Amino acid sequence: MRHTYNVQNRELSGGQRKRVSIGVELLADPKLFFLDEPTSGLDPGLDKDLMLLLRDLADQGRTIILVTHATTNIAVCDRIAFMGLGGYLCYFGPPIQAMSFFQMPSDDLTYFPDIYRKLNTGNSTDKIQQTVEQWENLFRQSSYYHQYIRDPLSKGNDHTNSSLSQRIKSGQKVQHYLNYGFLVNGILLLFGAIARTSYFY
Numbered sequence: 001m002r003h004t005y006n007v008q009n010r011e012l013s014g015g016q017r018k019r020v021s022i023g024v025e026l027l028a029d030p031k032l033f034f035l036d037e038p039t040s041g042l043d044p045g046l047d048k049d050l051m052l053l054l055r056d057l058a059d060q061g062r063t064i065i066l067v068t069h070a071t072t073n074i075a076v077c078d079r080i081a082f083m084g085l086g087g088y089l090c091y092f093g094p095p096i097q098a099m100s101f102f103q104m105p106s107d108d109l110t111y112f113p114d115i116y117r118k119l120n121t122g123n124s125t126d127k128i129q130q131t132v133e134q135w136e137n138l139f140r141q142s143s144y145y146h147q148y149i150r151d152p153l154s155k156g157n158d159h160t161n162s163s164l165s166q167r168i169k170s171g172q173k174v175q176h177y178l179n180y181g182f183l184v185n186g187i188l189l190l191f192g193a194i195a196r197t198s199y200f201y
Contacts, residue, residue: 018042018050022057033057035066044072051076071112079148084119084132091135093144101144102135
């Protein structure tokens with residue numbers, strides 16, 4: 001960005017402006033970032049550059065939580081949370097393990113967009129809701145739920161965790177879990193099967 005030192009903000013590209021915005025926030029040395037669709041409108045190269053920048057920030061000891069529908073560079077993330085219609089948590093864990101959980105043909109992350117299609121199966125909102133609830137139930141019964149949600153919570157305060165373990169069906173509830181340290185010094189992506197990014201706030 002040094003070559004843009006004397007360039008006004010309105011003359012910067014979309015990717016440059018987003019990097020400048022992140023830079024401004026870094027002045028306060030925050031340890032936690034919440035980002036909403038940070039790569040929207042960027043070409044594939046800038047998308048990757050920005051995600052790698054976020055990876056670098058995470059490696060420096062920060063926690064990055066972002067909402068996105070872009071799946072190209074999810075491999076740089078430590079954890080993903082996949083939300084279905086109605087805010088149901090259908091998966092939480094490493095990106096590569098989501099491929100197995102959602103029964104993709106292989107672990108190749110190029111199949112990741114097909115997860116959206118699976119969660120949107122149904123010819124009506126009610127049918128889609130049933131599909132989402134089925135996946136949410138499968139996740140709660142899976143080893144991933146035990147490994148990445150139940151077991152980490154069981155290591156903390158028993159009273160608090162028993163309360164939290166009952167509350168995992170909405171974006172707000174997922175935020176409670178994140179506040180209890182599921183992801184520290186890493187990157188978490190929140191995906192919505194239906195474009196409702198404002199839901200997570």
